[in-house]
Amino acid sequence: MKLKLLIPFLLLAACTSEQTPSESLTAEDYLTQMTEIMIQGMVHMEFSSHTDLSKLLPTDAVPAGTTPSMRMKGKMTFGRREGTYQEWSGTLEMQTEMPSVGETTTFMRMVADLKTVWLDQLVQPLDKRQVMKFSWKTMEAMGNEMKSMSMQSLNPAEQIQSLSKFMDFEITETSGNHVTLSATIEAEKFSKAMGQPMPPGMEAMTVEIHLDKSSGLPTRMLTSTAKGVFMTMDFHKIEKLTTVDPALFVYTPPSDVPVVDMDKVYADRDHHHE
Numbered sequence: 001m002k003l004k005l006l007i008p009f010l011l012l013a014a015c016t017s018e019q020t021p022s023e024s025l026t027a028e029d030y031l032t033q034m035t036e037i038m039i040q041g042m043v044h045m046e047f048s049s050h051t052d053l054s055k056l057l058p059t060d061a062v063p064a065g066t067t068p069s070m071r072m073k074g075k076m077t078f079g080r081r082e083g084t085y086q087e088w089s090g091t092l093e094m095q096t097e098m099p100s101v102g103e104t105t106t107f108m109r110m111v112a113d114l115k116t117v118w119l120d121q122l123v124q125p126l127d128k129r130q131v132m133k134f135s136w137k138t139m140e141a142m143g144n145e146m147k148s149m150s151m152q153s154l155n156p157a158e159q160i161q162s163l164s165k166f167m168d169f170e171i172t173e174t175s176g177n178h179v180t181l182s183a184t185i186e187a188e189k190f191s192k193a194m195g196q197p198m199p200p201g202m203e204a205m206t207v208e209i210h211l212d213k214s215s216g217l218p219t220r221m222l223t224s225t226a227k228g229v230f231m232t233m234d235f236h237k238i239e240k241l242t243t244v245d246p247a248l249f250v251y252t253p254p255s256d257v258p259v260v261d262m263d264k265v266y267a268d269r270d271h272h273h274e
Contacts, residue, residue, distance in 0.1 A: 046237040048073040055230035111251035
């Protein structure tokens with residue numbers, strides 16, 4: 001999987017809770033609380049992140065005086081859930097700066113009901129827009145290819161679950177109303193779990209999840225390698241919803257924008273590989 005596709009799936013999100021964690025909660029308890037509540041759906045969150053790509057690329061691939069980077073900001077709302085399928089709707093703005101291609105900004109609208117997933121993408125300054133349509137069956141197949149990383153849903157709680165399968169989180173700091181969970185995994189183990197190689201020079205990856213102790217909700221996440229922190233994500237708003245307008249999960253592609261049938265693309269790829 002390409003590096004730029006890996007990063008979004010490392011952007012772990014969170015959930016809301018009306019419960020007050022006890023003082024005796026373990027790291028596993030905090031993770032379980034987050035994931036269980038979020039997977040139930042009916043949650044709205046707003047977030048932003050910054051990724052220093054130079055911390056992931058080989059030193060000789062980063063021209064002197066440049067700092068390849070990626071900035072994101074987005075909003076996501078999650079609705080009903082049936083098995084591994086879940087309603088979701090949101091927007092994401094991603095600004096990428098790479099020495100080889102310069103600056104690009106990608107605007108994405110992501111909508112899913114319990115049958116179909118839509119991704120409406122506009123790339124600037126290329127002024128290139130396309131819509132991709134997936135069935136949940138194809139999304140599930142893609143998730144199976146990625147082994148431990150779930151793609152059946154973009155529900156971030158599932159990504160937290162995926163990481164916790166092969167990263168042993170511990171409580172590393174408690175101060176006032178703040179709790180930090182941390183875990184480190186060697187690149188070789190991560191690559192084996194993911195079924196894909198990690199960037200050269202990345203001997204290990206450390207993930208820190210900062211929580212509000214009274215609610216158990218994440219406020220920030222840091223991901224780092226031996227070169228330092230490469231991704232920082234801040235959660236600006238997390239709200240548990242009692243109802244969600246069903247119209248939020250309905251999408252009709254514009255008539256003048258090409259639609260790529262990803263089911264067909266995926267099936268054709270498998271046919272060529274036979």
